[in-house]
Amino acid sequence: MLCTNLDLLDTPVSESFDRITRMASVIFNLPIAAVSLTDVDRQWFKSRVGVDHQTIPRDRAPCAQVAESTEVLVIPDMAKDDCYKYSPLGKSGIRFYAGAPLVTRDGFGLGALCVLGTLPRETTTEEIASLTDLAAMVMAQIELQHAFGRIDPISGLPNRTQFSDDISDIGQEDTGDIQRFAVLIDLAETKQIDHLSRVLGPAEIDRGVREAARFLRMRLDGRTAYHISATQFAVVTTERVREK
Incomplete structure (x- = not known):
């Protein structure tokens, strides 16, 4: 569907x-x-x-x-x-x-x-x-x-579509001894967010998402954060492979 x-x-x-x-x-x-x-x-x-x-x-x-x-x-x-x-x-x-x-x-x-x-x-x-x-x-x-959009209108971060495309591009790169990981960050479970939205109102949930996006921008030191679902974010990080 x-x-x-x-x-x-x-x-x-x-x-x-x-x-x-x-x-x-x-x-x-x-x-x-x-x-x-x-x-x-x-x-x-x-x-x-x-x-x-x-x-x-x-x-x-x-x-x-x-x-x-x-x-x-x-x-x-x-x-x-x-x-x-x-x-x-x-x-x-x-x-x-x-x-x-x-x-x-x-x-x-x-x-x-x-x-x-x-x-x-x-x-x-x-x-x-x-x-x-x-x-x-x-x-x-x-x-x-x-x-169709690539930027989430609430958080202002690249959305799931952009994340998928970027991950696909990264997978085709020759990174040598560098490994990349996608770290997923959940603000809360969907049922919890739905309950809070009913109690506090959707506008308050949107405000929380914007605050989370602002915090990620401040802490990621130039790395890109993605807003991939209503209350879930993703960050691509790297780590050098250690020789055995």
Whole structure:
């Protein structure tokens, strides 16, 4: 799955995504909004407002249809929709759904930015245009942080893509009696970060990441630190091989 290749699934919450989700909820005046990513058998919420659970089954999930079709989907009343009235969302009391696709530059659907409500309603052309624009903003964040950019926007350090390329280049060099090692530094486990983010807020986690990046720059004496996942850094170090 492309979402897996981009390291999007099961990552900590991020204020850059939550901000867009909140905007969608406000524009539609609806209690629930989410950035929903399509996995093999589930929809995983990278960002969510008004819902506690972070995943639902992919089977009969409207966001899965949006990802597959890469088209906007509006369900004015799920209770009257033959396809979705008995779906997990329909059974949970959701009546209204609107989702705009998250589409890569190559045309692959990753999921949807969606809004949901417990009452039937119609949509306006302006609302759908706004939802589509917000979905494009989500994709801009995804591309910047995970796919096309080389600098992480939060830490300002080279990201996983740059790290992979640099490691590949190093592997092709003739280093003689010099060995190189990649040292990985974890700020915390993903579950711990997710819990702290819920308690303190995503902005506080981002602040901690920036502080960690600043500390590494000060201590590494010219060596490059990489920000390779949400709260994980890497440093390439060298050591001369001792003769036996």
